[in-house]
Amino acid sequence: MNAWGLSTGGAAQAQDLAVLNEQQRAVLRCLARGLADHEIARVLAISVRQVGYEVAEILRALNLRDRIAAxxxxxxxxxxxxxLPR
Known part of the structure; x- marks a missing residue:
């Protein structure tokens, strides 16, 4: 990862995902789709507080700076x- 929290190569990312549990991967997919915490909570049937906890764990586990980097x-x-754009 570089100083902006962006990767410098793609090879390590698949193995990096292995450090996340299934719920964390689901939260990350929802984040990547642009959902807000309350929307993620509704989609995954968990509390908003749990979403915040999972996001913090994702950032910690992947050593990322913020949600945008995630x-x-x-x-x-x-x-x-x-x-693809047309």
Whole structure:
């Protein structure tokens, strides 16, 4: 990772995801889709407080600076497939 919390290569990301549990990966996917904490809580049927806890654990486990870095990480790791612009 560089100083901005962005990766410098894609190889380590798949193994980095292995440090997250299934719920954390689900929260990360929701974050990457742009959902707010209350929306993530509703989608995953957990409390907003639990969402905040999981986000903090994701940032800690992946050594990321903030939620934006987590979103970039998720996209670079291939967790989310965006449609190509036309």
């Amino acid at each position: 979103v970039v990480f998720a996209h670079e790791a291939g967790m989310i497939k965006l449609p």
